[in-house]
Amino acid sequence: MKTLTRLLLLIALTFGAALGAGAADAKEKYTFVVVHGATAGGWEWKKTGKFLTDDGHTVYRVTLTGLGERMHLNSKEVDLETHINDVVNTILFEDLHDIVLTGHSYGGMVITGVMDRVPDRIKHVVFLDAAVPDDGMSLWDMFGGTPRDTSRFADGFMQVPWVKPDTKPPHSVKHSIKCFSQPVSYKNPAALALPVTYVAFVPKDKSAEERAKTDKSWQRAVSRGWTIRTFPGTHVAMVEDPRGVASLIEESVADQNKPAPAAGK
Amino acid sequence: MKFLSRRLHAMLLASLALCTAVVTRAAEPAGKYTFVIVHGATAGGYEWKETGKYLQADGHTVYRVTLTALGERSHLGAEGVTLTTHIDDVVNTILFEDLHDVVLTGHSYGGRVITGVMNRIPERIHHVMFFDAAVPNDGETGFSRRGGPPPDLVVKNGRQIPSWLNEHPTKFPHNVGQPIGPSLEAVAYNNPAAFRLNVTYVPFIAKDQDPAKRATTDQNWKNAVARGWTVRTFPGSHTAMLENPKGLAALMEAAVNDTNTPVAK
Numbered sequence: 001m002k003t004l005t006r007l008l009l010l011i012a013l014t015f016g017a018a019l020g021a022g023a024a025d026a027k028e029k030y031t032f033v034v035v036h037g038a039t040a041g042g043w044e045w046k047k048t049g050k051f052l053t054d055d056g057h058t059v060y061r062v063t064l065t066g067l068g069e070r071m072h073l074n075s076k077e078v079d080l081e082t083h084i085n086d087v088v089n090t091i092l093f094e095d096l097h098d099i100v101l102t103g104h105s106y107g108g109m110v111i112t113g114v115m116d117r118v119p120d121r122i123k124h125v126v127f128l129d130a131a132v133p134d135d136g137m138s139l140w141d142m143f144g145g146t147p148r149d150t151s152r153f154a155d156g157f158m159q160v161p162w163v164k165p166d167t168k169p170p171h172s173v174k175h176s177i178k179c180f181s182q183p184v185s186y187k188n189p190a191a192l193a194l195p196v197t198y199v200a201f202v203p204k205d206k207s208a209e210e211r212a213k214t215d216k217s218w219q220r221a222v223s224r225g226w227t228i229r230t231f232p233g234t235h236v237a238m239v240e241d242p243r244g245v246a247s248l249i250e251e252s253v254a255d256q257n258k259p260a261p262a263a264g265k
Numbered sequence: 266m267k268f269l270s271r272r273l274h275a276m277l278l279a280s281l282a283l284c285t286a287v288v289t290r291a292a293e294p295a296g297k298y299t300f301v302i303v304h305g306a307t308a309g310g311y312e313w314k315e316t317g318k319y320l321q322a323d324g325h326t327v328y329r330v331t332l333t334a335l336g337e338r339s340h341l342g343a344e345g346v347t348l349t350t351h352i353d354d355v356v357n358t359i360l361f362e363d364l365h366d367v368v369l370t371g372h373s374y375g376g377r378v379i380t381g382v383m384n385r386i387p388e389r390i391h392h393v394m395f396f397d398a399a400v401p402n403d404g405e406t407g408f409s410r411r412g413g414p415p416p417d418l419v420v421k422n423g424r425q426i427p428s429w430l431n432e433h434p435t436k437f438p439h440n441v442g443q444p445i446g447p448s449l450e451a452v453a454y455n456n457p458a459a460f461r462l463n464v465t466y467v468p469f470i471a472k473d474q475d476p477a478k479r480a481t482t483d484q485n486w487k488n489a490v491a492r493g494w495t496v497r498t499f500p501g502s503h504t505a506m507l508e509n510p511k512g513l514a515a516l517m518e519a520a521v522n523d524t525n526t527p528v529a530k
Contacts, residue, residue, distance in 0.1 A: 043361045065341060069357035072350065073333060073341065082340070089337035092437040093311045169360040 030100045030123070030253060031058040035087055035114075037105030037130075038179070039160050041068015043170035045104075047242035048249075055250065062090050064110065071173045076156025079178035080138075084113035091121050098123040100253055103130045105235065106179070108217070109139050112186050119190035124253050127226075128245070129201040129235055132217035135187045139180040142216060146181070153177060196226040197252040201237040227255035298368045298391070298521055299326045303355055303382075305373030305398075307430065309336015311438040313372075315510035316517075323518065330358050332378065334424075334444045343423035343444035351447055352381035359389050366391040368521050371398050373503065376485070377407065377447070380454050387458040392521050395494075396513075397469040397503050400485040403455045407448030410484060420445050464494040465520040469505040495523035 032052055034045045042061035049059040064083040066074035087110060091099060101122050103111035108130025115125060133142055140146050152159050157174040186192075198221030202208045208230050212218050221228060231237055231248055238245040300320055302313045310329035317327040332351045334343040355378060359367060369390050371379035376398025383393060401409075408414050419426040424442025426432065431439065466489030470476050476498050480486050489496055499516055501508045 041361055043363070046362065063361075065338075069361035070333075070354070071361075072353040072357060085340040086338070089340055093309055093331075093337035094314065095311070095437065169357070170363065 028253070029056045029058070030250075031096050031098065032060065032100045032102060032249065033087065033091060033096065034059060034061045035101070035103040035107035035110050036061070036064065036068070037107050038158065039067065039172040039175045040104075041070075041170060041173070043068055044236070045238060048238045048246045051243050051246035052249065055246070057250075060090055060094065060096070062087050066176060067173045068170065074157075074173060074176070076176050076178065078176040080109055080113065080180075080182040080184060083110045083179060084117065084184075087111070087114045088117050091118055097121055100124045100126065100249070102126040102128055102249060104128045104238070105130055106139060106175075108132055109179075109184055113184045115191040115194055116185050116188045119188055119194055122194055124255070125194055125196040126249055126252050127196065127198045127217070127221065128238070128249075129199065130217065132198065132220045133184050133186065134220065135185060136183050138183045141183070192224075195255060195257050196221070196224070197229055197255045198226050199229045199231055199248065199252070201233045201235055202230045203234050204232065225257040225259055227252070227257065229255075297324045297326070298518075299364050299366065300328065300517065301355065301359060301364065301367045301369050302327065302329045303369070303371040303375035303378050304329070304332065304336070305371075305375050306443040307335065307427070307440040308372075309339075309438060311336055312504070313506060316506045316514050319511050319514035320517065323514070325518075328358060328362065328364070330355050335441060336438065339441045343442065343446070346423065346444040346446045348377060348381060348447040348450035348452060351378045352385065355379070355382045356385050359386060365389055368392045368394065368517070370394040370396060370517065372396040372506070373398055374407070374443070374447070375399075377401050377452050381452050383459040383462055384453050384456045387456060387462055390462055392523070393462055393464040394517060394520060395464065395466045395485070395489065396499075396506070397467065398485065400466065400488040401452050401454065402488065403453060404451045406451050409451075414448070460492075463523060463525050464489070464492070465497055465523045466490075466494045467497050467499050467516065467520070469501045469503055470498045471502055472500070491528065493526040493528035495520070495525065497523075 034042070034049060036042055036044050042063040045061045049061050052059050063070050064086050066078040099122055101111050101114060102125070108127050111125060111127070112133055115122060131139055131142055133139070147153065152161070156177055158177060158180070159174050160172040163171050163173070198218065200208065200211060200215065200218055202211065218228070229248065229252060231245065233240045302310070302317060304310055304312050310331040313329045317329050320327050331338050332354050334341050334346045367390055369379050369382060370393070376395045379393060379395070380401055383390060421442065423444055423446065425445050425448070426442045430442060466486065468476070468479065468483065468486055470479070480490070486496070497516060497520060499505055499513060506513045
């Protein structure tokens, strides 16, 4: 109960602080680097990106190798490292600085690796209903090991059986399992010092309090002193309310970490 | 002299197109276009960043597609990369982003890529621009016109290594060896709907170059004229977009409604 109270207090404080800061920073323009989730593509963030662009920001929606419009490069050799390189090289080749890096779902694994590699290029990070791994963890590790129900896994890929060959793009694409089994590196002190916002998408019929008790990503975010925000919606809330998610991302930029609890983890 | 009259014709058409464009824009304030920009060999989307910025500042939407194994996608191996890979990079971007009425542009080697894109999805294209670019005929490889690969060609790990290339760059962005595969693959340009697309061919004319002379020797230029495409010259080196990005952006905006000259069969 004590933890819960503290969490709620954190959330309330966060929202209060964000409102104040939002007004002051209304004219600041940022460069957003947006990373999508498993089986998806940059297309899933098109509308959110459009709202951010309309507000004067610069938006890079990186599509990860083998997925979305890069589906012709799909192979079971594509791994988490490939995807981290997709994002790191976009930042380096486009010469981006002070970026706001966001990751959705599996994208949390990717941006964790990006934080570790190029923390000097990052102003703020936003995890959107995303995986928050510890150093050395794979996505499988976060869910207690290789999935026992293997019905959706075949030939080195997580399958998307609802996508037929004649499905009109954009559509999901089968996702190489190596992306989920490969551990991520997260130990660069400069990465650990970055200000981060963790956003949980909470459906109407679910309780944020209950989720905070069981969601390991949420708990890691709290233990690291990251700002916690909730947003109403399903796991793909950005498709349901792209304007709302865009505003949330804009407001989150000013979030500051709290000193992490002494106990650490 | 024949060239001069054609040139005059092209210019007349161009000014007509300009008038039309102005009228269209006045009538429909939305008069904004979606540009899909394809870079040249060894380069990446980064080479068109400044030009893209000027187009965006004018309210257009810009996609700078970086081709597989180049630029920020250079961590993807060049082995196995073909011309079809690069054509897929662009076609899938258009399909997954659900783009229509695009203005498709290609620079240098990018002319071979956009030729393939024209052939595949002409129904998505409003206008095409070739910037100092290859204008291949149906069935031509990158080496067709010279009768095969040059004798001094150096290939390492599936990449062509020109003598000027720094193979161990430390600064970003930087050129990388061009995959050899695309040069060996013949391009398909046999779709009647692709032939009907309005195209502008833009040779970059260096200070010491005589455009009239080049028009008679440059096979790309001659192909453009033979196809009834509009020809506009732009002053500068082969990478004029780096020297005068704003000027080139203005040319792109002016050329979007150029109309082909009927050609005698």
